[in-house]
Amino acid sequence: MTMDERLDLTALEPDEAQRELLVAAIMQRAGRELERRAAEDVSPIAILSDWMRPALAAAAVVAALAVSVLTQQELTAHVEPGSGLTDALAVPAPVNEWLISDRSPTVADLLIAMDGEAH
Amino acid sequence: MRPVDVGGETDARLVRRAREGDRDAYERLVRRYLKTAYAVALAELGDQRDAEDAVQDSFITALERLDDCRDPAAFAGWLRRIVRNRARSVRRRERVRETESLASAISASSKRDPGGDLERSEIRRQLETALRTLTEVQRRVVLMHDLEGYRHREIAVELDIPEGTVRSHLFFARRALRTQLGDAGHRGHDDG
Structure with a gap:
């Protein structure tokens, strides 16, 4: 005999009766967890919660992208002098000029302005 | 596995x-x-x-x-x-075993072949005693090879040691076990 021969260690293995007892013991203890999983699997809340995590992750990515794009646009946007609130309120151009130059309109200015509006 | x-x-x-x-x-x-x-x-x-x-x-x-x-x-x-x-x-x-011993359950049902079961139990007892004389790595190598059927290379990967070291551990583990057991009844087949 040489040391290349395998040792017969099969006596160390559980025999069939032992295996069955072990399997039965394990499955008995596993019962509650398996039932919990089975119940969880069919509940609508569980189904929704399965979707919630990826949906939240996707929403977070979209939000991050949106903030990034908006920030970038704000930084690069060309700001026209006199634009903004007066444009939004549809203030006529001559009035806008008076506001910017901080002077009171003359009668002539008012006539020109009214004439421009009429056309 | x-x-x-x-x-x-x-x-x-x-x-x-x-x-x-x-x-x-x-x-x-x-x-x-x-x-x-x-x-x-x-x-x-x-x-x-x-x-x-x-x-x-x-x-x-x-x-x-x-x-x-x-x-x-x-x-x-x-x-x-x-x-x-x-x-x-x-x-x-080193916790104390509190649950019912599986071995006692087995022995209670061993009336089907008391002689065979006793013989097997005795061989197992000898093997377990002999295994305890090995180092941990020797024990793992010899069980993986001779009981689970792993090859040297697979054991080397699993245990993250060189293949030559696996062969060495296997050699010394077998020799120690044979010395302890006196060869009889534990001869297997040649390595393939």
Whole structure:
């Protein structure tokens, strides 16, 4: 005999009766967890919660992208002098000029302005 | 880890079914890896009863943490780590066995062939005693090779040691066991 021969260690293995007892013991203890999983699997809340995590992750990515794009646009946007609130309120151009130059309109200015509006 | 049954559903599919609470799927995983899980536990603990406890606990832990098994196809390796950790924990604590001994349950039902069972029990007792004289790595190598059927290269990968070292551990483990056991009744077949 040489040391290349395998040792017969099969006596160390559980025999069939032992295996069955072990399997039965394990499955008995596993019962509650398996039932919990089975119940969880069919509940609508569980189904929704399965979707919630990826949906939240996707929403977070979209939000991050949106903030990034908006920030970038704000930084690069060309700001026209006199634009903004007066444009939004549809203030006529001559009035806008008076506001910017901080002077009171003359009668002539008012006539020109009214004439421009009429056309 | 060597699966016992062949040609059945893949581990990945069984794991996915078990995650959904499929009892049959988990039982098939238990049966598939019971023998090797037991060998891993025995290599760590050197005692049949402690190994049985560790195997039971490990399969329950594995089920409870099944969602943490990121790669269901690699269930075997994942389970092996759980068994090993569990066995080491048992060994550290040296806890007193409180649950009913499986061995007493077996002996109660051994009337079908008392002689055969007693003989087997005696051989097992001798083997366990002999195994305890080995170093931990020798015990793991000889059990993986001669009981689980791993090849030298596979053991080297699993234990992260050179293949030559595996052969050396196997040689010395076998020699020590043969010396302890006196050869009779433990001769196997030549390595292939």
